[in-house]
Amino acid sequence: MPAEWAPQGIDTSRPSVARVYDVALGGKDNFAVDRAVAQRLQDGLPEIMSMARVNRATLGRAVRLMAERGVRQFLDLGAGLPSADNTHQVAQRVAAASRVVYVDKDPIVLAHGRALLADDDRTAVITADLRDPETVLGHPEVARLIDFSQPVGVLFVAILHHLHDDEDPKGIVDAYMSAVPSGSHLFVSHFCDFGPLSQELQRRFLELLGTGRFRTSKEITAFFDGYELLPPGVVPNPQWHPDEPPPADLSLAQRMHYAGMARKP
Numbered sequence: 001m002p003a004e005w006a007p008q009g010i011d012t013s014r015p016s017v018a019r020v021y022d023v024a025l026g027g028k029d030n031f032a033v034d035r036a037v038a039q040r041l042q043d044g045l046p047e048i049m050s051m052a053r054v055n056r057a058t059l060g061r062a063v064r065l066m067a068e069r070g071v072r073q074f075l076d077l078g079a080g081l082p083s084a085d086n087t088h089q090v091a092q093r094v095a096a097a098s099r100v101v102y103v104d105k106d107p108i109v110l111a112h113g114r115a116l117l118a119d120d121d122r123t124a125v126i127t128a129d130l131r132d133p134e135t136v137l138g139h140p141e142v143a144r145l146i147d148f149s150q151p152v153g154v155l156f157v158a159i160l161h162h163l164h165d166d167e168d169p170k171g172i173v174d175a176y177m178s179a180v181p182s183g184s185h186l187f188v189s190h191f192c193d194f195g196p197l198s199q200e201l202q203r204r205f206l207e208l209l210g211t212g213r214f215r216t217s218k219e220i221t222a223f224f225d226g227y228e229l230l231p232p233g234v235v236p237n238p239q240w241h242p243d244e245p246p247p248a249d250l251s252l253a254q255r256m257h258y259a260g261m262a263r264k265p
Helices: 017-026 032-042 046-068 087-094 109-117 132-139 140-144 169-179 196-210 217-226
Strands: 074-077 099-104 123-127 154-157 185-191 259-263
Touching: 017 032, 017 046, 032 046, 032 196, 046 087, 046 154, 046 185, 046 259, 074 087, 087 099, 099 109, 099 140, 099 217, 109 123, 109 259, 132 169, 154 169, 169 185, 169 217, 185 196, 185 217, 217 259
Parallel strands: 074 099, 074 154, 099 123, 154 185
Antiparallel strands: 185 259
């Protein structure tokens, strides 16, 4: 893909988490450096790339469940590039009036998101760093679309594992949840440390992207401390509200992410 294709301000010489994820989803909004990282991540472990599709399906189930529980506005933090069944599409199938703000620090997400949402005034994409909740929550598009007197669906889908421990990911979660009222919902999916293989994957992510922390199921569950964790708790993605019975033996891709949802009392 030629470098001049990139929107102004995008460094095509450095890989991006959003664009590597796009590679894994089979998208086209990525560059040679992103495809090279994706290839190195899956060397010897070819099924690793299907984890993005497994996680994407779980996002859809989470948004649908929130919408069925009455949530009509969503903050999708670290949203990544548009793909199939985006948050606004899933939510609006349940309730057409649903409103969504996508947040990502990669400017390419804004460029492509605006094109996708040109005719949808109930949805917006903003370029901001989720590690700065004050800036995100004070953004004009957030003010336009999110009514903080009504429940909000707060989504951290495959993004908290890209925050190091010293960046206080739990504190960041709590900053957003403190801004939303009772009845709001929190959804998290996260790389899980399930043994030596996941530790090797963590090594690859840290080497190639500089981020990618595989936390234990106990550590992931701790993100929900202070909120009402909903059944079935924090479990591998295929076991979280599956549309069909999950396989008895999960593949690597199916074990990589654990997911959970909580309600703010």
